[in-house]
Amino acid sequence: MKASVGKGLSRSIEDYLKVIYKLEADSGSAQTSAIAEALAIAPPSVSGMVKRLAEAGLLEHSRYRGVRLTEAGQHQALRILRRHRIIESYLIEQLEYDWHNVHQEAERLEHAVSDALIDRMDQALGRPSHDPHGAPIPTPDGEIETIHYVPMTDLDVGSAGQLRMVGDKDSERLRFIASLGLRPGVAFDVVARQPFHGPLTIRLEGGREEVIGYELANSLQCERSGGDAK
Amino acid sequence: MKASVGKGLSRSIEDYLKVIYKLEADSGSAQTSAIAEALAIAPPSVSGMVKRLAEAGLLEHSRYRGVRLTEAGQHQALRILRRHRIIESYLIEQLEYDWHNVHQEAERLEHAVSDALIDRMDQALGRPSHDPHGAPIPTPDGEIETIHYVPMTDLDVGSAGQLRMVGDKDSERLRFIASLGLRPGVAFDVVARQPFHGPLTIRLEGGREEVIGYELANSLQCERSGGDAK
DNA sequence: ATTGGAATTTAACCTTGCCTAAACTAGAAT
DNA sequence: ATTCTAGTTTAGGCAAGGTTAAATTCCAAT
Incomplete structure (x- = not known):
């Protein structure tokens, strides 16, 4: 049966997607061990989850060779990235968080906020294109500025x-x-x-x-x- | 071994404590079936969790007779209630949420926010004593106004x-x-x-x-x- | 071409929370 | 006092995510 990537991915899955997206963006590829390292878990745990994510159509896996997000996977990853960056922006601009304390908090909130709340925050911030660290904020439909810095x-x-x-x-x-x-x-x-x-x-x-x-x-x-x- | 009620209770546990607290407050006692009903799960699931919570020292259980929160359990429940009510207040006052849409959102956020963030919100609101529905907000150390309405x-x-x-x-x-x-x-x-x-x-x-x-x-x-x- | 080591996967197992079906009280109703 | 039943608990399972130990596989170096 094909998993319909409906609404709610688990916290764990969201973390995997986020990390894999980042690894792909940074170093071009996402190895099992790199994912494990980034998530601070053991490599076999990654193998297990990767299998499930592949079955869900969120990524493709070539054994012993690493992983690549599908369209669907990237889309999800960008949704999460958008949440993260809007939350960070909001905490800094509206709730006096420091630039450097904000990451952890956003890390937990990004899995709990609704799309509606994200939109409210986005609106309160004036729909910024970048977060306070200078990172581009993906649009609601998963577009992100390609950077050439x-x-x-x-x-x-x-x-x-x-x-x-x-x-x-x-x-x-x-x-x-x-x-x-x-x-x-x-x-x-x-x-x-x-x-x-x-x-x-x-x-x-x-x-x-x-x-x-x-x-x-x-x-x-x-x-x-x-x-x-x- | 005795579970040290340290920092992080699971989402599930927090929900149990919240519901049990409310049942005790409303109807004086918390029966297994009432808890199950409130959490929309099957009664045997409650039995299982109740056992674990009792072992963790968060409540006392008399078989076939129901459950009562310990000091520690009440304290935790009030922490969560505080979070919930501050979040609701904040969403309504600062992010244009409606009175009636706010509950769900708070329900998810209350498990994800840090104490620090709650304090920021509380501060931004001017440290209110009641939420917009009129419910008293517990203090950070777990005191709550006893109501006689x-x-x-x-x-x-x-x-x-x-x-x-x-x-x-x-x-x-x-x-x-x-x-x-x-x-x-x-x-x-x-x-x-x-x-x-x-x-x-x-x-x-x-x-x-x-x-x-x-x-x-x-x-x-x-x-x-x-x-x-x- | 072979081999040795690092990375990956498989196997076996644990915990948390949930489920259904079956066994068991407690207490009301006879 | 006995019985019936509603509510509770036990027993046995399942899925998600994690663990360690053992078996693979790739690749690079002889």
Whole structure:
């Protein structure tokens, strides 16, 4: 019998889909062990669930080789992502949550809110296209902006850029980023960089300069905005 | 081994505690079948869960005779009730939910929100003592106002009262109540009533009169406010 | 071509919550 | 006092999701 992907997926299934979507988006593929790692469960548990998800038509599975979401699976994943990002936005804008504390809460709420509530929140926020971390919010029917940002580490000395996206996983890191006054939309010039994956120095609006370690800079998604420093 | 009632009870357990608390409050006792009925599950399922809850120290069970929450059980139940009522209040006041649509949503959210989020909502609402249906909101440490309201049907002709509480279960009923302009705080006089559980007629502020069926009137909790009509 | 190790899957089992069918009280009605 | 019955509990199952241990399979390195 064919499972009709009706309304309610279990919390667990939603988590799988979310994680698989992210793995596909980030690294192109979703291996069993990567899924297990991301969900903090044992690999055999993943094998079991993957089988069920494949039977439900949410993904395709080539044995020993990994997994790929079907249309239906992606659609579901994007629904969840939309919820997550709207919830994060709402908590930050309307309930004074900090940028860096919000992830956990959203993680639990995204499985419990109705479409109606999401729409209310979306409306209260003015139907934003991006969340406060700069990540695009999927539309209700599962469209998402395809992004072509580059990591800050791809910018050459002398070039200008705008910070676009900072991620939302690591709250330590977010706290630090916030403390530097970095947030999506901020413009900067790269004024110096050391070779061999060393730190780079950027100048922000107002002339303040900050030194950013390579690792961190590499996680900051930016848009090139000026060919050259003026 | 003794289960340490730590942080996270399952959704299912929370629902049991909530229902048992309500049954005890309403009818004094909580029978297996009443619990089953309220949760829309089969009686044997209740027996099973009751055993586990008793082992966890959340309630006491006398075989064939029903169940009684322990201190710990009541405490948990009140935590959930607090969540529920704050969420309902928040959705109505801040997100334009209707009085009568809010119950379902709160029912799901109450199991997913953190204490921190509840506190934010509570703060945004100005730390209300009652929810929009007039029900008292338990404090964070599990105190709840003991109410001594009387059903509208207990008021004699000629006496005055204030509506205090309208319940939150039946959304049809709530819609109707709202359409009559009845809400907690509204003052009225009883101007007539028919015998044998017939309808009563009340006069609202402004002089408008409404006829209320016995059943409905009996579900409206009121406070006596004047000995006699003036 | 073979082999060794890492990753994956299978097998066997556990817990939570639910179910139905059958066995058992408790208490009302005779 | 006995019986009948409604309500409760026990027994036995099932599905979802997880676990560990053992068997596979792929691939990369000899």
